Amino acid sequence: MILMHGIRQGNGAGPAIWAVVSTPLLNISQEHGYGVQFAMPISGITMQFSGFAFVDDTDLVQMAHKSQPSSKVCIALQATVDLWDSSLAATSGAIVPEKTFWYLVDFHWTGGF
Numbered sequence: 001m002i003l004m005h006g007i008r009q010g011n012g013a014g015p016a017i018w019a020v021v022s023t024p025l026l027n028i029s030q031e032h033g034y035g036v037q038f039a040m041p042i043s044g045i046t047m048q049f050s051g052f053a054f055v056d057d058t059d060l061v062q063m064a065h066k067s068q069p070s071s072k073v074c075i076a077l078q079a080t081v082d083l084w085d086s087s088l089a090a091t092s093g094a095i096v097p098e099k100t101f102w103y104l105v106d107f108h109w110t111g112g113f
Contacts, residue, residue, distance in 0.1 A: 018055050022053035030048060035080075036062070
């Protein structure tokens with residue numbers, strides 16, 4: 001007999017359950033200093049977040065600080081993923097390597113419009 005774990009594909013409660021599981025994990029990532037931080041141009045209010053999650057999908061984000069090389073972003077992103085993986089394991093979850101990938105966006109301002 002095969003025992004199924006988790007809430008299984010198609011369960012209507014999936015989004016709500018994943019919100020309950022992923023929100024503390026994203027908060028842990030943010031508390032460790034991972035993620036991105038933006039200052040709003042008009043109000044000056046700072047907004048910080050570490051990722052997005054819906055149902056069983058999660059996007060973690062990491063941004064370099066001013067004048068840091070992109071290699072620092074890669075190191076911080078790996079640390080973020082390691083933290084996410086260990087935090088997820090505490091909930092009996094796991095990252096699926098076949099569904100895991102990353103992108104590096106390295107923008108350089110050249111002036112003008």
